[in-house]
Amino acid sequence: MTMKNTMLTMALLAGFAAVSVIPASAVPQAYAANYDKALIQEVNDRYERLEAKYRGMYEEDKKKSTDAYNAFYGQIHGEQRTLDKLLEEDLNYLTTLLDKDYKSLAEQYSGSSHRDALNAYKREINPKYSSGALWKYATGNNENYSSSTHWNFATQINENYSSSLMWKYHNENNPNYSGSTMWDFSNEMNPKYSGSKMWELHNESNENYSGSTMSKYRLGNLSRAEAEEKINKILIDGEKDLQSIRDKAVASLENTEKNTIQELTALRDTTVKKVLSQRADSLEGIMTLRKQHFGGGLEIKPLYISFDAIKVIIDGELQTFEQPPVNKDGNVLVPMRAIFERLGAVISWNETERSVTATKGGTSIYLQIGSTQPTVNGTPKPLEVPAQLVNSSTMVPVRFISEALGSEVSWEQAAQTVYIKTK
Secondary structure (H helix, E strand, O other), X not given: OOXXXXXXXXXXXXXXXXXXXOOHHHOOHHHHOOOOHHHHHXXXXXXXXXXXXXXHHHHHHHHHHHHHHHHHXXXXXXXXXXXXXXXXXXXXXXXXXXXXXXXXXXXXXXXHHHXXXXXXXXXXXXXXXXXXXHHHHHHHHOOOOOOOHHHHHHHHOOOOOOOOHHHHHHHHOOOOOOOOHHHHHHHHOOOOOOOOHHHHHHHHOOOOOOOOHHHHHHOOOOOHHHHHHHXXXXXXXXXXXXXXXXXXXXXXXXXXXXXXXXXXXXXXXHHHHHHHHHHHHHHHHHHHHHHHHHOOOOOOOOOOXXXXXXXXXXXXXXXXXXXXXXXXXXXXXXEHHHHHHHOOOEEEEEXXXXXXXXXXXXXXXXXXXXXXXXXXXXXXXXXXXXOEEEOOEEEEEOXXXXXXXXXXXXXXXXXXXXXXXXX
């Protein structure tokens, strides 16, 4: 062997020796050739189940919140229509009554000495005469008159009026309104929204996403045991995070719903009080002027404003109840406890018998749910329909009020109103 060949052989042997000492773990393809496709499929399936679960929950939560919004929107706008109708009818009633009175006075006091007084009275009772007493009442009722009492209520329940309470409530439920609760919630559940929790979990489970846990496993940078341990922790912790995100979003939506309902209901009631107060002030001014120049006064019907389908008025005072009266097959049922307590009776409930006992002075009333045979001091007082529970309130036919406590009860069909007068 020549010197040249000897040197070549030694170089080749040295090269083989150098290759043989490289550890297998340092070669990226060492695990890659043997990665378990079944594990990758299992992780993909697990992620997809997780995504489907939380996307499904998101859709349910969105529907629930949207349904609640729509229900309240319909309710509060229905109440506004009721208010509009009552105020329009009342203004027409007052305008007709006062105009008729003016004409009567003009016939009685036709002399020139009363001309100024008649003109002053005519101005005050004209709903279109700026600054007149009836004009103040009319403009306060007008939802289109900027700064009026009713205008403020109408704008606050308008979802298209920027910064109104209903606008804010609507946007919080809108997944397309940037920064809203539903927008954030939707994005966190979206695997295509960069930076979201679902995006993070999707990528970690994706063997083709560079740098992900499953990509490192596929390329041989993680052993099966290492990959399983890491991805298991990621998915378990990720589900906890998803649930936390969901809980926070639902709580925020429910809080917005609760606060909006409370604020708009309070605004509705304040609006009614202000409208009734303006009515009283306007009529007082008109009647004061009338009495000053012509003597006497007019009998004017009171205005009752209620958003219950059936109203109850006790001794001239409109009542409000947690459970309003209902009409069951042509029979008006009223909440027994609320009315009896308003009339001075003491109520007790027997859960075992499902019965109510009311006492007032020397009168004792006993009634069982589902029975048409209540008693007053032991004497049966048959009912046409039985006492029944409606939303946990004991409801009885309105006639039972008079049968039980001797109050005078009447029902006005046209106004859907129960009038109770105590003796």
